[in-house]
Amino acid sequence: MPIHEIRHPLIRHKLGLMRRGDLSTKNFREMSQEVAALLTYEATKDLPLEPHRIQGWCGEIGVEKLAGKKVTVVPILRAGIGMLDGVLTLIPGAKVSVVGIARDEETLLAHTYLERLVGELDQRLALIIDPMLATGGSMVAAIDMLKKAGCKSIRALVLVAAPPGIQAVQEAHPDVHIYTASIDSHLDENGYIVPGLGDAGDRIFGTR
Numbered sequence: 001m002p003i004h005e006i007r008h009p010l011i012r013h014k015l016g017l018m019r020r021g022d023l024s025t026k027n028f029r030e031m032s033q034e035v036a037a038l039l040t041y042e043a044t045k046d047l048p049l050e051p052h053r054i055q056g057w058c059g060e061i062g063v064e065k066l067a068g069k070k071v072t073v074v075p076i077l078r079a080g081i082g083m084l085d086g087v088l089t090l091i092p093g094a095k096v097s098v099v100g101i102a103r104d105e106e107t108l109l110a111h112t113y114l115e116r117l118v119g120e121l122d123q124r125l126a127l128i129i130d131p132m133l134a135t136g137g138s139m140v141a142a143i144d145m146l147k148k149a150g151c152k153s154i155r156a157l158v159l160v161a162a163p164p165g166i167q168a169v170q171e172a173h174p175d176v177h178i179y180t181a182s183i184d185s186h187l188d189e190n191g192y193i194v195p196g197l198g199d200a201g202d203r204i205f206g207t208r
């Protein structure tokens with residue numbers, strides 16, 4: 001099954017703190033980045049390596065380095081920005097592709113307003129980042145965009161995922177693996193994840 005719920009104790013603890021309604025913007029932001037870094041660690045554990053020779057302190061030795069073109073990280077504006085530094089902490093050489101997708105609050109349909117993708121996408125792994133996978137409309141739109149641009153290898157990193165969103169991604173793009181800190185219960189009548197985190201963009205940018 002291409003859904004990975006990472007039940008690491010550090011993730012469970014941090015996510016528990018993030019669910020507090022009274023958590024400050026500063027702490028919510030910091031923990032978003034920390035959980036994003038921990039998800040990145042899991043989502044990249046099978047990246048290909050290649051042998052490489054270097055001059056070590058005792059002479060020439062064989063080591064390994066990441067093979068192929070650099071990864072591209074793809075934050076979905078705006079809330080995905082709240083995970084970007086966490087991912088880049090572990091993959092500092094990654095290229096950043098930015099996509100702007102907003103969910104209409106009435107219809108819950110995703111509307112794309114920006115596309116700034118890096119080149120050579122056919123040779124890169126793309127890590128799409130967005131804190132919330134609710135109906136899945138935004139994530140499916142982002143994957144559609146990347147595939148249309150030639151990307152062949154895509155993974156999605158989300159802090160919290162709801163069953164309808166997981167199902168939507170799996171139906172539209174069964175090849176895309178999803179890494180999440182939690183599979184939550186359901187969506188409420190306004191399309192918010194329960195128990196979820198509330199409006200992640202507002203909590204990260206302090207606009208609530």
Ligand code: PRP
Nearest residue numbers: 077078079102103134135136137138201
């Ligand atoms: C939120 C969230 C996802 C989307 C999830 O963004 O960050 O992008 O909703 O919902 P979906 O799975 O039903 O599409 P929003 O559109 O509210 O914009 P924001 O990032 O500016 O807050």
Ligand code: URA
Nearest residue numbers: 134192193198199200
């Ligand atoms: N977007 C959010 O920010 N939170 C949700 O619960 C659903 C969509």
